[in-house]
Amino acid sequence: MTDYQNILRNIKRYVELSEEDEQEFISIIKTSSVKKRQFIVQPNFVCEYQTYVEKGAFRSYFVSDEGEDHTIQFAIEDWFISDFNSYISQEPASLFVEALEDGIIHQIAYQDVENLCEKKPKFERFFRLVAQKSFAYAQKRVLSNLGKSAEARYIEFQAQYPTIVQRVPQYALASYLGMSAEFLSKIRKRLSKA
Amino acid sequence: MTDYQNILRNIKRYVELSEEDEQEFISIIKTSSVKKRQFIVQPNFVCEYQTYVEKGAFRSYFVSDEGEDHTIQFAIEDWFISDFNSYISQEPASLFVEALEDGIIHQIAYQDVENLCEKKPKFERFFRLVAQKSFAYAQKRVLSNLGKSAEARYIEFQAQYPTIVQRVPQYALASYLGMSAEFLSKIRKRLSKA
DNA sequence: ATAAAATCTTGAACTAGTTCAAGAACATTT
DNA sequence: AAATGTTCTTGAACTAGTTCAAGATTTTAT
Secondary structure (H helix, E strand, O other): OOOOHHHHHHHHOOOOOOHHHHHHHHHHOEEEEEOOOOEEEOOOOEOOEEEEEEEOOEEEEEEOOOOOEEEEEEEOOOOEEOOHHHHHHOOEOOOEEEEOOOEEEEEEEHHHHHHHHHHOHHHHHHHHHHHHHHHHHHHHHHHHHHHOOHHHHHHHHHHHOHHHHHHOOHHHHHHHHOOOHHHHHHHHHHHHHO | OOOOHHHHHHHHOOOOOOHHHHHHHHOOEEEEEEOOOOEEEOOOOEOOEEEEEEEOOEEEEEEOOOOOEEEEEEEOOOOEEOOHHHHHHOOEOOOEEEEOOOEEEEEEEHHHHHHHHHHOHHHHHHHHHHHHHHHHHHHHHHHHHHHOOHHHHHHHHHHHOHHHHHHOOHHHHHHHHOOOHHHHHHHHHHHHHO
């Protein structure tokens, strides 16, 4: 017996749902459990689903030609994650999405979402609001990447997402913040002494 | 007599519009002309509108505490621009949006858009698709900022947006690409010789 | 056409952040 | 509990990109 209360509550932060709406939405959810280090999205495969994290921690990242990896996003409980580019275009992904811990996810398929939006404008609205918020968030990130020093970026992130800092490996955080793992280690040491 | 063909064509790339839909949309558009160096969005004022560029070139940018400015976005003909964070939350802006040339813009107010979306799901859909695309684009930018050297970033941008490179001041481009204006000048020299 | 303002260039000195390498600490499997 | 794999730390040498300053060029206004 799967519990859909969390994901439904998430949606209800944006739009009201009738009992029937809830049932309709639940009917397209596919739930699964994942093991640490498992990939739920991989380059060259189309990212068919948007994934809601019921339990666990994930990251999406890109591996450059030089073999360095660059973290695009983290997601813990109550967040969505995917290779969004691949998802909306239904073209092959360029990112990995990897479980950083054992976890449980709810997935919704591209075509099911599009059909649902068509049928019930309420969901169209939900996905519009979420996409707008995500875009605003991504712009904010660009901004703080451009403006700030490596140390300032770390301090800001640590203030805003203390839980994530504790849960994800340091090399993944460093690659999210756009610095080498070694340098992040040095920053942390410097800050712990001050 | 104002011409709405371009903005309507833009929308019709995503959804079909009846004659009535078009009229409805046109009724909320406010058109104005702007002079070079004019601000259409300023910090501390709520960004009431999303702006469609009919003619001209714009940039949005942020001024940091140290007084450096960081370009977030450029927009030329057929693009939308705003302080999107301020627009969707209807809270005071933190960005400037400045005209880089004399131009003509079509603006649509937050509340008018929300009402229109409520009334006609077709527009809800349009704005969802646009927001999703914008988000995907912003993620791509984060990615190329993280992965690449200053020179590679410039080359990539130049390949993708040659028109913009020609139309905007170099210091604005440098601040978009996350490097000093001097360094961009040096990169260009280096490339022109090679 | 001239003056004033804005933008771009160049070199020299500097620094924030990288790379490499090797060991230490921690986690996971048997 | 030992063994293996994974992640984190530290220092030394390096480099991509910055800052400063001054002149050259282009644009804008009168």
